[in-house]
Amino acid sequence: MILALHNRYRTLGGEERAVEDLTWLAREHLGEEVELLVRDSSLLGRRAAATGLLRGGLDPDEVTAAIRRTRADIVHAHNLLPSFGWRALAAARAAGAKTVLHLHNYRLVCAVATCVDPAGEDCTRCHGRNTTPGLRLGCRGSAVEGVAYAAALSVWQRRTLDLADVVVVPSAAAKERLLALGVPVGDALVVPHVVRTAATTTAYAADGPALVVARLAPEKGVDVAIAACREARVGLVIAGDGPEAADLRRVAAAAGLTVLEGNGGPAPWDGQVRFAGRVPDELLSRLRAAASVELIPSRAHETFGLAAIEALAFGLPIVASGVGALAALPEPVRLVPPGDAGALALAVTGARGDARAAAAGPQLARSLAGPEVVAPALAAAYAGVRGGRGQTS
Structure with a gap:
């Protein structure tokens, strides 16, 4: 049984689609039972969000209760910030579940998760646990948010990684960039996003927009x-x-x-x-x-x-x-x-x-x-934790 965790963003995007599709893949192609535990940043006040960041998560007992109710043996964590944090992974381990940490972006080191600065340019100034460049540049817009993210990412980055039995990334390029940013994900497994179906015939307008x-x-x-x-x-x-x-x-x-x-x-x-x-x-x-x-x-x-x-x-x-x-x-x-x-x-x-x-x-x-490509990669991640293979950092 898989318990998937995801903190939705204020503005929904491709990551929400990726989480939905990977959940579908686990059910339909791996035969796994999957329950999704979702929190929503658009419903979380800014004070609560800041508290979650600085404390390393809110209400880990909810994760514990969900594991006990579902008897999940794996917690597949997608976006953990700001409300789940490392405490959700710690709660999972304490309840006897293994943990898969899915890094869809660069959130462990970058306050805006994209490695793009306020001018819209690619940026790798923040490195490892040094998150002060993002604070200095005002990447979060709000000074309060900037302080909360800079402090939380610096303090909790390694603890989050240490609580992951397996780390997963969506591409070799993502893994390479994370390593260049000083995030120790050398044992991360590549599990691409999945596209459920592909067309058998094409439909487009040659002179269209x-x-x-x-x-x-x-x-x-x-x-x-x-x-x-x-x-x-x-x-x-x-x-x-x-x-x-x-x-x-x-x-x-x-x-x-x-x-x-x-x-x-x-x-x-x-x-x-x-x-x-x-x-x-x-x-x-x-x-x-x-x-x-x-x-x-x-x-x-x-x-x-x-x-x-x-x-x-x-x-x-x-x-x-x-x-x-x-x-x-x-x-x-x-x-x-x-x-x-x-x-x-x-x-x-x-x-x-x-x-x-x-x-x-x-x-x-x-x-x-395609599902036939991604399913074996996802199965390998789950087999890794069930077999006791841990993430080294």
């Missing part, structure tokens, strides 16, 4: 996509929401583009950008079918790049920043330097409606993240 599916945050480089599509004279649809939503609308308007709202109406054309907001899966499929190319213009050292794999699985040509795990994507994915709107514009022009790339995408997605 470009599409970006992303959380609207600085590290996602959506402003670069706006500039590139303006230069390439291609319409753009942006599906997602986040803290930069209003700023990105202003960026588009300042560039002389017409800003459209909502997910209805005709597809944008040259000079238009449509902000569709967060969309359900069914509508996202329709947006992809109406697009000619999907862009992943991230500035961040992505740990996996779920949007890219999902676009490949759909059968849509893609252009991505050659950074982090995205840099390992093979042809026919077109890679460009992060933050380079000119290079992205050229790649967009070449990739739109590329039939060869669209046809190759689903098989490539299956080879990278």
Whole structure:
């Protein structure tokens, strides 16, 4: 029996999808019973969040009770901050369960988890337990939050790792970056995110707009996509929401583009950008079918790049920043330097409606993240803890 823990973010994103899909994989492909214990940062007051960070977690007795009720022998911990913390792992061990710590991002060392500074640039200033650069730069925005994160990450990083029987990361690139950041994850196992299905036929519009599916945050480089599509004279649809939503609308308007709202109406054309907001899966499929190319213009050292794999699985040509795990994507994915709107514009022009790339995408997605690939990796992580293999640090 697996008890999965996840503290949802204030703005939901790809990690929530990854947790949901890995839970599905464990049930449907490994035959595991899985229960998900969720807490939600949007429902947690800032004072309580700060208390959870500094104390190393809130209410570990809830974890103990869930283990006893479900008889879970493994606790699979996804995002622990701010409310679960190392105390959830300690409670799991005390109750007789083994622990799998799944590091989807760089939260153990970076207060914003992305290694991107307030200017939107890749940043590795924080290193090991030295988190003062993030505090000095004001990465959390709020000074109170900044102090809480800087202190908590520094004090509790090693204890969190020491309480993990197995550490899991989503890619070799994520593991390499964590080690470079001074986080001792040398024995971490790679378990990719999973894409449940891949298309058998492709559906896209060769002359349709470009599409970006992303959380609207600085590290996602959506402003670069706006500039590139303006230069390439291609319409753009942006599906997602986040803290930069209003700023990105202003960026588009300042560039002389017409800003459209909502997910209805005709597809944008040259000079238009449509902000569709967060969309359900069914509508996202329709947006992809109406697009000619999907862009992943991230500035961040992505740990996996779920949007890219999902676009490949759909059968849509893609252009991505050659950074982090995205840099390992093979042809026919077109890679460009992060933050380079000119290079992205050229790649967009070449990739739109590329039939060869669209046809190759689903098989490539299956080879990278299909259930038949990810299930054995996840099974190995669970077998590792059940067999008593521990994480050395």
